[in-house]
Amino acid sequence: MTETLLALEGLTKAYPGVVANRNVSFSIGRGEIHALLGENGAGKSTLVKTIYGLVKPDSGSMILNGATFAPADPGAARRAGVAMVFQHFSLFDAMTVAENIVLGMDIPPSPRAIAGEVKRVSHLYGLPLDPDRIVGDLSAGERQRVEIIRCLLQDPKLLIMDEPTSVLTPQEVDILFTTLRKLSAEGTAILYISHKLGEIAALCDTATVLRQGQVVGTCDPRQTAPREMAELMVGTVLQSPVRATRPEGPILLALRSLTAPAPQQFGTALKGIDLIVRGGEVVGIGGVAGNGQDELVAALSGEMSVDDGMVLLADVPVGRAPVNARRAAGLLCGPEERLGHAAAPDMTLTENALMTGVARKELANHGFLRWPAARDFAKEIIAAFDVRTPGPENTARSLSGGNLQKFVIGREIMQDPKVLVVNQPTWGVDAAAAAAIRQALLTLADQGVAVVVISQDLDELMEVSDRFCALTDGRLSPSRPARGLTVDEIGMMLGGAHDLEAPHLGASGSTDERLASHMKQDTRP
Amino acid sequence: MDLSSINPILLLASLMVAATPILLAAIGELVVERAGVLNLGVEGMMITGAVCGFIIAVATGSPWLGFVGAAIGGAMLSLLFGVLTQFLLSNQVATGLALTLFGLGLSALMGQNYLGIRAPAFPDIHVPLLGDIPVIGPIVFQHDPMVYVGLFIVAAVWWFLNRTRAGLVLRAVGENHDAAHALGYHVRQTRLLAIMFGGACAGLGGAYLSLVRVPQWTEGMTAGAGWIALAIVVFASWRPGRLLLGAYIFGGVTVLQLNLQAAGLAVPVEYLSMSPYLATIAVLVIMSAGRAPGSLGRIFHAAR
Incomplete structure (x- = not known):
């Protein structure tokens, strides 16, 4: 490791009733990709907000580049060379890409110069962006590019990334990792927050694990087994879900050319979705958010009315039936939010x-x-x-x-239920609760219920599904048996990321290596 | 009915005068709403401005000082709204409605001794050269100075919102206050300044009624002008250019219907009276394609 860029010493921050950070100390070297691991509520966000000047610690200190670092506000942190990409994007939907980028800079260049700069930097790092587009019209991946380029234009010494891959397709994740490796090679340190252990093993040099606000360990994620890291995070031994082989049941849910217009302005239209789900079977539907998941759930739950014959519950048409009638008939839904x-x-x-x-x-x-x-x-x-x-x-x-x-x-x-449809059942849920929910879904299928799991988390779908389909732009791919499906094949099914280009300078990490990293994502034992 | 009694040049000339109070109040509210705050107290701030302006103009004999006093009075009242909603986190809709009621009562109290007095004269200016152009001169270039101040404020607001960094920050705060906060912008300060600007503009609009249009003080003289200003902001999609159009349509139909009433058109007066509201809303609804600022009316809590 090279010299230290940022050292945290004994940071403590308490909120009424909870200590978010307790005596946290670690250091990040120049050009190092440092992972910050932890469950929800472990204090990761508070810690990075402290570094970015949004939260003032109760005690403890930080040293950046050998000098005391106590940013009064994010502007001060930015001037000191700290940039941050937020988990929930800090973007302004009604404004253009260029305006959004200018808002994140302290000494903004002229509007004309910014457009040129955006084009130059986005090309250099393989993150194409049109500065004049309205951010509200962009995909999640493109929106993240806006945030990253906003940071890169300031030549940061330390780039903080809070759960950056949760909304990206595997291909977009590859592009992101290539960009981050290139930045690291140029000497930018990266503090990378995630709970996806496979990604961390593929990307990071060092990992610091937080639990209940305290540092419980530091490890080299490439040398440490994912299971070990996961148990360090959770503090207990994880139970893995049990799947029994189940007899094939009768067809309980059938969708026949389910077509519906987008219910609101930024929604997605459903285009000819065909699907059959049998009792005792779990069908996983993968895809990046905004590709019709919400609309599909609405069409199934009855919140959106479609043609009667498009949704069949045990051969009875229910496409026009209202929500409670469907519930009474045994079709239950768990929405995302x-x-x-x-x-x-x-x-x-x-x-x-x-x-x-x-x-x-x-x-x-x-x-x-x-x-x-x-x-x-x-x-x-x-x-x-x-x-x-x-x-x-x-x-x-x-x-x-x-x-x-x-x-x-x-x-x-x-x-x-006869049929249970759940959308993002474990989104933002800690590992122990997620495992419990997945186990409950599998147990339900064992009892002969037809289960549809819609999720962006491919690991989760591979763990619980018997069959897998991909939802892209309102279209559902034909289903394939989940067992034996490779990440590459899933990526092809998901499509998307067509407009991405490879970065232009020699970036490290071969395609095989990155695919391997995805496959390793199956971290839950 | 005698339509020949309507002079089209005078009609168009009085359009600008009739539109000015609403234009002033609306452009202030537009800035407030672009910053993400919904202040329904425009009517209250207008009438407070009307009485403050009237009192100061009568006391000093200067209409200009009257307008300055009106702006300060409106801004002070809006500051009350700002402190309640931004620092004590009260509900913006309820607080705004209360502000209107409070303003109506306060102005009646303040204006008790000023009923039946005439305001000092506020002469029209005759713009040199331009004012001498036939037809266009009398319509556009022979008004009192506040008409042009109003137009200048609209142009300045457009320039501020679209061409300056401070305007960009103000729009950012209105669009997504959490993101603006995360980037280190001061949401409360920005909003408080916007609210006070809105109050000052509403005060000017009110004083234009009591010092120029009427010109004397009567209780409740704004008669709903603040509400139509609020409506124009929404139907103008929060854009200054459309707001100008909306205010002028409203002013135009107002003077037209007054002229038609005078000419004895065989339509019940009530229909004529409601026509400016209907026409303005109809036109702006047809044009409307805009979207409200993302954080409009939402309470901002920095602790999160």
Whole structure:
């Protein structure tokens, strides 16, 4: 390793009721790609916000380039050479690419010069961008390019990347990694936050693992087994889901040329989707967000009405049936957004349990609610899915992401569905809760239920699915058996990333190496 | 009915005068909304400006000082809204409505001793050379100075929003306040300044009514002008050029219907009275293609 660029010494930051960072110390060398690993809530975000000047630590200090570093605001951090790409993009939808980039610079060049600069830098790093396009019209991958180029134009010494690959296709991830390796070769240090261990093993030189705000270990991710790192993150031994071989059941859900226009301006139209799901089978639908996932779920749940014959539930046409009629018939859905879609944030768990369970669990009697029964139902879910909460009278908002996700998925599972459709069932959920949810889905399939899992997490789909389809721009690929499918084949199925070009200077990392890194992503044992 | 009594040149000339109060209030609110704040208190700030301007103009004998006082009065009232919504995180809709009611009451109280007094004269200026052009001269170049101040403010706002870095930051704050905060911009300060600019403009618009259009003080004299200014901002898709068009359509139809009433058109007066509102909204709805600023009306909490 070369000389130290940034050293953190004893950083501590407490919020009311929780210590986000406790005595965190580590250092990053010049040109080093340093991974910061940890579960949700481990304090990664607080730590990088401290480095970027958004959070002031209660105690501890930072040394950048041998001098004390205590940025008062992000502007000061940027001037010191620290740049950051945010997890939830800090972009302005209604503005052009050039305007967005100017907003992230402290001494902006003239508008004409910026367009030229954007073109030059984007070409140099293989990240093509048109400076005049409106950001709201760009894909997730392109939006991330805007953020990266915004950082690169400032010649950063340290580039912080917070979960950069969660919205990218495998091809886009490859391009990103090539860019990052090139930056590292030029001497830029990168602090890379992720929980995808395969990526970290492929990309990073050093990894620091945080758990509950404390550094619990430092390792070389290329030498350390992913399982070891995962257990370091979680602090316990992980259970891997068990899949039994199941007999082929009857066809429970059939989609016949499911076609629907985009429900709103930035939505995606569904184009002739054909799919058959049998009882006892898990079908995984992969694809990058915004390719029709939300619309497909809406068409299945009944939030969007389609032609009657397009959706068949056990041979009965339900395409026009409203949401509760479909629930009553046994077609249950768990949408992606926990707070606001799957659950009403400020209502209690009992009320939330009631809202989807009212038909199948008979929680209402001639329009009058049966509160004791609803409370019992909520308690059953809490007990069966190990939801950590003081009781069913707590609001949905008060639960952590993983616990609420267990609750909303559990709520559907406890209603004995015939068909269960879930969208992003483990998004933003810690590894232990994710494993529990996946196991519950597999157990459900063992009982003869037809399960459709829509996810952007390919590892997850490979783990739970029997068959895999890709959803691209509202079209569904023919399904293929999930077992034995390679990352390359999945990438081909997902399509996308057509407009990407290879970076123009000799970048390290062969294609084979990068593909291998993807295949290693199966980190859960 | 005698349509020949309507002089088209006078009609067009009075259009600019009729549009000015709404134009002033609306351009201020446009800046406020582009910064992501919905201030429904325009009516209250306008009438407070009207009474402040009137009192100061009467006391000093100078309409110009009256306008300055009106701008300050409007800005002070909006500052109250700003502190409540930006620092105490109160609901913007409720606070704005309360501000309107508060402004109406406050202005009535302040103006008790000023009923029935005439405002000091605010003479029209006759722009040299341009004012002598036949037809166009009387229509465009023979008005009081505030008409041109209003046009200048619209042009300046357009330039500020589209050509300056501060304007870009203001739009960024209105579009996505979390992202702007993450990049290190000061969301509250930016919004507070925008709110005060909006208050000052609304105050000018109100004072234009009490010092130029009427020109005297009566309770509740804004009579809904603040609300139409709010509507024009939305239907103009938050763009200054369209806002100018909307204000002029409103002003034009207002003076036209007044002339038609005077000419004795055989249509109930109520229909004529509502025509400016209908015409303005109809035209702007047809043109409307814009999208509201992304963070409009949302409460910003920096702790997250």
